[in-house]
Amino acid sequence: MLKELCELVGVSGDEESVREYIRNSINNEVDEIIEDDYGNLIAQKGSGKLKIMLSAHMDEVGFMVTGIEKNGLIRFKTVGVPVSAMIAKRVIIGKNRIPGVVGHKPVHLTAAQELAKKPENKSLFIDIGASSKEEAVKLIEIGDTGTFDTDFCENCNLVTGRALDNRIGCFVLIQLIKNADFPCYYVFTVQEEVGLRGARIAAYRITPDVAIAVDTTGTNEFLSDKDQPHYPVLGKGPVITKYDYSVVCTQKLVSIIEETAQENNIPYQHKQPMVGGTDAGAISLIKAGVPTAVVSTPARYIHSPLAFASKVDINLTVKLLTQSIEKILRKKWN
Secondary structure (H helix, E strand, O other): OHHHHHHOOOEOOOOHHHHHHHHHHHOOOOOEEEEOOOOOEEEEEOOOOOOEEEEEEOOEOEEEEEEEOOOOOEEEEEEOOOHHHOOOOEEEEOOOOEEEEEEOOOHHHOOHHHHOOOOOHHHOEEEOOOOOHHHHOOOOOOOOEEEEOOOOEEEOOEEEEOOHHHHHHHHHHHHHHHHOOOOEEEEEEOOOOOOOHHHHHHHHHHOOOEEEEEEEEEOOOOOOOOOOOOOOOOOOOOEEOOEOOOOEOOHHHHHHHHHHHHHOOOOOEEOOOOOOOOOHHHHOOOOOOOOEEEEEEEEEOOOOOOEEEEHHHHHHHHHHHHHHHHHHHHHOOO
């Protein structure tokens, strides 16, 4: 299932194929499932006095077609991807998955001072093999989205592929729906990568008492300054956020999750403070405010053509969330 999720194309604003796959996977496992006007998929399983919301975003980073040149080359803007990650990559565009490659002026035609500079979006293009604009527009159109043409692979304990951020989170929620037995709103959101937009709308509709964003977070285990903290890392368990650029998590809720991990011998890590953001940032500010936390699976190289994640970390994330929500319900949060 994770392989199938990761190989679907769902750049921000174009999550339809991911949404339909998830709907078909959980339709018989929940009491109610709706798609709101913005594109979020909201599934309710069970009911109780306490409304718990788990949120995972469906969208991935990629690019959007912005122009087509007379010679058939494609202009584009990135969506959540650093321009430096685009050069010479294989890509697929639109619903028909038209293949192409990201091009740049050849090195032997580039001045030395240009080579020393970071590439800019305006200097890149996508070549789909068309020889003219007339030929290209038969295959794609302005506004089409696209992403990297990357296969999903498994290697012992590792999974590698495109869109692990955040198809891992979607996978985790699906596992909870299929295997856990507690009342919960499971929300698969849209447009997280372009401003946490879908989560804000879904949370306003549900007005949860407690919310946890389930996401994928980048590791920091690379060669760098010796004073740079090297955490989180792959294979050391799920990652708990205390605060990032989007949210200051509710300490009471964070403590419950940490205690749950300790009581159940689940290894866990903390996210580096003031790095990144998640759906929790939007959810926490709805109406009178929502107690919010974030539990993530660590992965290397997110927002790039290919990422690495650990099966152990993914499974431990499912376990931690299951046990934490059961503890929240036992404590009768108020």
